[in-house]
Amino acid sequence: MRRKVQRSFTQFILFICILFFILYLNRPQPTKDKVFAWTRIRYKTTSSIIPEARGICPGLEKSRKPALVVSHVASDGDPSWLDPLSTHFHVCIYHVDAPADKTSKFLQVPANRGHEAMAYLTFLIDNYAEIPSAGAVFVHGNRWAWHNDIPDYDNAALLRSLDVESALQPTGYHNLRCDWSAGTCPSAVPAQGSLEMRLSSAVSPWNPRAASDLALPRALGHIFGGEVDADVEKVRNDFHVHLGRNDAVRAQCCAQFAVARERVWQHGREEYIALRQWLLDGSDDGVARDMRRPRDSKAAPGDDLVAGRVVSYLWHILFAKYGENGGIDLDQLNQDSCPSAAECYCRLYGKCDLKCRGPGSCQGQYSIPKDYKLPDDWEATHE
Secondary structure, eight states: OHHHHHHHHHHHHHHHHHHHHHHHHTOOOOOTTOEEOTTSOOOOOOOSOOOOOOOBOTTGGGOOSOEEEEEEOGGGOOGGGGGGGGGTSEEEEEETTSOOOTTOOBSOOSOSOTTHHHHHHHHHHHTGGGOOTTOEEEEESOSBOTTSSSTTOBHHHHHHHOOHHHHHTTTSEEESOOOOTTSSOSTTSOOTTSHHHHHHHHHOTTOHHHHHHHHHHHHHHHHHHOSOOHHHHHHHHHSBOSOOTTOOOOOOSSSOEEEOHHHHTTSOHHHHHHHHHHHHHTOOSHHHHTTOSSOOTTSOOSSHHHHHHHHHTTHHHHTOOOOTTSSEEHHHHHHHHSOOHHHHHHHHHOOOSOOBSSTTOBTTTOOOOGGGOOOTTHHHHHO
């Protein structure tokens, strides 16, 4: 009996030691003044084939309206809901799963890859010199969706009320969401490279959010680190490239945003080509696979949902306003990416007298529907 008690006590002490070791490894680390070299895309493709320009948006070069860049797939339904918005925007609709037309140079993507990212990047590449001075707004092609930050989830109403000029005033970029519930803004959301996130991914390997969060630190290193050369070595000596274990990237969900022309032009066209190739090089899909030889281990994850979610974390980094030192301060990036819901609703949509519950939500504005899905009859009952 005594030996059994001693064994149990020894096991208990061992458990406590392991627990404290895990907590030590996952302890919070200071991020103040931590600056990253995420100001230039350095990924280098192994492919010798770069897609031709087939994504030109007609008439954009003469437009004084903000561009409205739409990533549309057949399952999004009839895109005619966008027609009335042409009074406010120069509408550019990319039907990303439509058959390719090799005789046309307009509004096509090289592959249905990376979800909305392929349409967005194709627009930036093929219309780089023609970005309107009024900026551009990027959205999904479905009118009714759970992620649209408006009480009835109607993207048409959201875009009609959007004040693009005001949205771009602080930093030149703004996500269209104000509510924090679906993003990584809350401090309770674990850091992407943390032990907690690794455990979550191991327990739920089918969860695309956990998989993409886990993939983000490595992807950032491959996209912004690139090949090790003299220039990159100098950058690495001054700034960080890779996320630390407890460095959290805070961002709003769902890849719908407004961006100023100046923020787009702080990257060269070749950088957007490199990022699109990062997506294509990692594809397991037929059309995209033919565009790279051989498969690059530094390319995007083969799972399209994970690859698309990783890029959805990058937009606010790509279009961030750089500090005086030429880098990206992680604390400042997170603050800029997660303004209070009250301030956001007021500046973007003119809703300035809301009752708000803390920094991340305001009464009556947004709630996540059950299972992140709208009822099947939602469009018919809310048209």
